[in-house]
Amino acid sequence: MEHDVSKLNSGHTGVAPSEIAVGVIVGRASEYFDYFVYGIASVLVFPGVFFPFEEPLEGTLYSFVVFALAFIARPFGTILFFNIQRRWGRGVKLTAALFMLGFATAGIAFLPGYESVGPWAIVLLSILRCFQGIGLGGSWDGLPSLLALNAPPKRHGWYAMIPQLGAPIGFVIAAGLFLYLYSELTPADFMDWGWRYPFYVAFTINVVALFARLRIVVTDDYEELLDKYQLHPVEKVSELLDTSGGSVVIGAFAALASYALFHLVTVFPLSWLIVNSSQAIDDILIVQIIGGVLALFGVMASGWIADRIGRRSTLGTMAVLIGVFAALSPLMLGGQVVHQNIFILVGFVLLGLSYGQSAGAATGNLEPKYRYTGAALTSDLAWLIGAAFAPLVAIGLSSRFGLVALSGYLLSGVICTLLALRINRSLNKD
Template sequence: MSTDHALPHSTDLERDARAVSRDHKVDPSEIAMGVIIGRTSEFFDFFVFGIASVLVFPKVFFPFVEPLTGTLYAFALFSLAFVARPIGSAIFMEIDRRHGRGVKLTIALFLLGGSTAAVSFLPGYATLGAVSIWLLAAFRFSQGLALGGAWDGLASLLSMNAPENRRGWYAMIPQLGAPIGFMLASALFSFFLVNLTQEDFYDFGWRYPFYVAFAINVVALFARLRLVATDEFANLLKTRELQPVPVFSVLRTHTRDILIGAFVPLGSYALFHLVTIFPISWITLFTQRSAGEFLMVQFAGAIIAAGAMVSSGLIADQIGRRTMLAISAGLVALFALGSTLAPLLFGDSAAGQTIYVVVGFGLLGLSYGQTAGAVASNFGTHYRYTGSALTSDLAWLIGAGFAPLVALSVSSEFGLAWVGVYLLSGAICTLAALGYNKLENSRA
């Protein structure tokens, strides 16, 4: 079966990618690079919006309320993308079934990059009034729809091409896009914060990271299409390993597996925004520390997270992925208990804030490194592609979508110790889901 017949509804970019890939055997290292580039572009777009939700949007779009309320409003908009993501998956799965994966990815990544870049041209509340807020919400919702459509199956392709004794290592590789995306976003914002006056930053400086998003997404699109256009990918489509199916069909047969899969990474996903977006809001609102300087501390933390992710792959290949997930969840639970001392450590102490970030990013790397497709084997081959996408969407919605909003709300009202309680609940859910999944598999 030729690739041309496998993907008949191709975009011009896909045809160009196929021309480059024709008669070329793609090995796992090339798949890994394409996956990392793709994930980096997605996380960059999301982190740019998340950081701006703290540093920019309260002043530019919510100047009519005090800073804390404006930040909470911005975090509510931040959550919209996670609500939209499963809707996007349902819509784009249909596009995939009808027109092919290349068309789906092209639309999704142009929508993702375009929605992010559009924010950079959006006038603030002083110019458009409430219309600016509605437009910002629409662009954020579009980001979520696009991310649902960006699910490409390349991580599954990578896993299927991985040696049996290296599955943990190759499962870790797609996750590296998260710290790399955060490093790019935090470095850009830090640069403009440090080198521009406050007036210039709020006038035009904050818009540059949003400009960059479109270019990054175009590069990511071609990197992914080059792999989607290969014979290996077409053969997996032919054997139904990566075949999209109607969403309701998956829900009818695998609702329980989707729920279990969504709760397995909950501790890691809750920690995800509690060491990235939430700390910036606390530093900005309740301390005198420079946001630009703190972003560089987080940049260093992201490097540690990447190193911890690499370690998670090596360890998982020795002890098993699910065992690694359970150990990581236990460590996150201990970190959450320790975070109940946050008023002593994280308040106005720069050293305490740095320790929180460094340790938190390290644990994030260990736990997040093995969350991808942890229970994908629960799905039959026919349902695995769509089932994994829906599981990921639900996990992000429950675990991460509202984390900054909840954390800032409870900490501002009741104190920082409650952030630890919130994180602890996520770690307990992870351990409970892993235990339940093991019990169910033993009965099967």
């Protein structure tokens, strides 16, 4: 398959295979930066700015309800922008989707708080959050699928992890920016205007990422490869669901443990420790930034591991380790500061190792003409089931029943992953 990738060097475009990887990483990092800017703000800022009439815990719960709206809207955005792509092309679709995502994110920076306009502040935040989800759903460009299909023999795991690098990169940048602002500004200035700055930055990063991706996706060579592998949206999503809906569901559940863990080591610890006044905010962010770096190396290690034992075996092994981590979570997160930090750091390592192979683990079951649409919808469903409500459920149940509820929630994701991998193994082999 390597000769297919080399075609990207031919013609007038001069796009090298490495540029595809760079385009994927830049694109995903920009999306995840938006994602984590909102996630961190939903803990540090939104309870006080948009829900000041509630106690910190209840305000955080309401904030997480709005947080989940993007994941609900995301599949609708995917389908909407597939229609745009079929009519006006991939470049128009990607440009429109990223501008919607960027404008929605930047728009949040200009929102007045509850004390200024009352409930309308919450309504406007919710609308912009939905637009974020729609834009993110429409930003699917097929580059990860192209990388996977052109992976050299015994290198599928390594190529599969490349798009996943965007998550820890985006988190480290977002958390680092919030850490700087929170540390350098007075609490009043941070809550008044400081928190808005990362949302401005997100729009700028989106514009840069857009041009980096368009430089690849609008070339003739790229379109030729997409045609070769039938990486185009299907005419009717219902056709995909009728013929391969089971594979989409299995693919989503195969990554459930990883996607549930995603928010339980990023957004949830920050909210839990702040609500319970267990650590200073800047101390938590420092530990999480270190954890994000560890996750980056974990994602890369997952590629090396998967190429030796197989992607499904890697996901299954990591799911078991996440189960052990879940069982020990109450002892760590409910213990002293050092134990809380161990929870965060170990969680990030496991997240990197599992998330690195979570995308497209079951899309091999799909017919080639369904792979492009199926990969996007599988990802959307995995985020919706595994991650959308994770921080809301985790902090809600943990505050009522104790951190043992966190263990139960994460273990349920582990069980779903192991069952899905077992079913997938019977349908498709590496």
